[in-house]
Amino acid sequence: MTVAVDLPPEQGWFRRNRMTLTPLLFLLPGVLFFAVYVVIPIFQSFYISTYEWNGLGELQEQGEFVGMGNYRELMGDRAFEVSLWNNVKWLALYLLAIPGGLFIALFLNQTVTGIRIYKSLFFFPFVLSQVVVGLVFSWFYLPREGLLNAALTLFGMEPINVLGDPTLATYGIIAAGLWPQTAYCMILYLTGLNAVDPEQIEAARLDGAKGWRMLWHVVIPQLRPATFIAFVVTIIGALRSFDLISVMTNGGPFGSTRVLSFYMFEKALSEYGFRMGYGSAIAVVLFLIMLVFIAYFLWSMWREEREARR
């Protein structure tokens, strides 16, 4: 005990500041990795996008500074325009996964024998790798042997080659992507529905609310956190779409299913792609688009946290 009394004057700088230092130390590994693998590469992309460089050898020696040249070229690049529009299509249509997931979740939110089995069956597509989903769907769409055309001809309709038709191919791929994404949103809503307050439902029922009005005014507002997460993962999923495209059409037919991430890969890293600078410029554009959403997400999270603190 007497020893403890003597201690305070001997306390080092580290001990005195440990309340500030400890969290910083715990943050350090995360911050370090985030900086090395995320933040610094973002700035590197900006930097490289001002060069014409084939990605081999040193940037300083082999690269040629072109300033905004790559961006100017992007403006007139039709393939870029197609990719950008496809990204918009992906963003808009991928959001269908949210109402789809909500609908299935409401449907499955009941107590029937074996409901767990049904729930896991509905969740199954999300467990599958995207590559497998892509393969399964490309077999489904096969022009001659595919199930889709078998069904269409059964109903007396003309068979269609979804992935071979430049006007349809992107929609075909998005449909494939919606399958696992809907399952993901479903599981988010299922957990959300567990947290719905039964007393509020009861009160609403006493006031005579049912059906759509009950869903719209009572249930959905309580599902807001689930909706927010579903929105975030779906937007990010739509902008990240790459594997399905690579597996199902490889960007074709004649480049009609490319999105920005795929086009970037093609230009910078693929078999015939030796334009690091140009690829980086595409990456920067994609980053800026993502930044809009990321900023919105961060802002709404910050706002919510501030309200919670009040």
Next chain:
Amino acid sequence: MHNPVTRLAGALALSTALVAPAFAGSHGASLDGTLRIISDMSNPAPRAVMEKLAADFGEMHPDLEVELDIVDREAWKSQIRNALSANPPDVVNWYAANRMLPYVESGLFMDISDMYASGELTGLDSVKGAMTIDGKQWGVPYSYYQWGIYYREDIFNELGLSEPATFEEEMANCQKILDSGRKCYTIGSKFLWTAGGWFDYLNMRTNGFDFHMELARGEVPWTDDRVRETFANWRKLIDMGAFIDDHQTYSWQEALPFMVNGEATAYLIGNFAVPHLREAGLSDDQIDFYQFPKIGDHPMGEDAPTDTFHIASGAQNVEAAKAFLKYVTSPEVQAEINGPDGLGQLPVNANASVADDEFIQQGFEMLSQNATGGIAQFFDRDFPAEMAALGMEGLQEFMVFPDNLDDILQRLESARQRIYD
């Protein structure tokens, strides 16, 4: 020669001299250290060949440790740049002609002109050109194969058709095939390059090999009337309905069943398709081969893509790497690895014996006697990478929507002006 190790090495050199004289010629000394090879020969047959090559070479040089790393062939096409930049191996696989260019320009492949100049590599004169950029040689070939029209001999017999020599005969044949309810050609253009094969041949036949190469070097605009003439010839076939439907959805392998099932009678493809056709159950009586027929009055040029070995410029064991390249190209090794038990392709060394196989023999005869126009590598190896990628995309689009030709050619022309400048 007091040192027992060197004595052993001398004896070994002597014994290998009996096995592979071309190899042991100048290298009396033993090789040591480690030789690191990264190979893309990942398909089952090539993989066995590569593993045996490395093992045999290691056996000849007991002091040398051969480290072989086999990478998936498709994956290697994008991995090679990383492999060559950081901690490079000694020897790598790649492809000839313009496909080498980015690596040559960036100084990642070693200049091995001295090996050609010193006469260490003999019998490679005919393939040397494909390894040359800026008057220097950057690697050695190890195998090549012919392209041409593989067709169903039994269906041709049934319809009373014979191998055509001219484009008119080709189209007359095709009309009869179509009348019998079949398609003339199968093709899977999902990965684009198969369409490049059609363009290569149609352009080489319509305008000659030299013109084709001028186009590849960017010296002729894509909007040139001669290029349009090539597409006009192509269009004749497309308008007849000669090609299978929905080919943009299939890979080249997925297009094979059309020929196997007899729904299409012919396939313009490389010799690598033959083992697949045989495996699918077609006998040699049912498949045969002919050279792409004549269109204009030009000496025939042929596509014969060459696969290669290169020394990385950052190689640690250059001496061993050079010895390996020399070993691979020696007549005996060439005959063995390209034989029917190996790759089933053509040896690059003129002194090597050609396998006794119907298709390899026909291909050898065609390339050595009837390819007077010249030997091209292939669309995606002769054209610079970016031009090839854009070009093949345009070719696929043309095959599906021939009416878009003007737009496609405009696009390729503006790409040409940017890429070659």
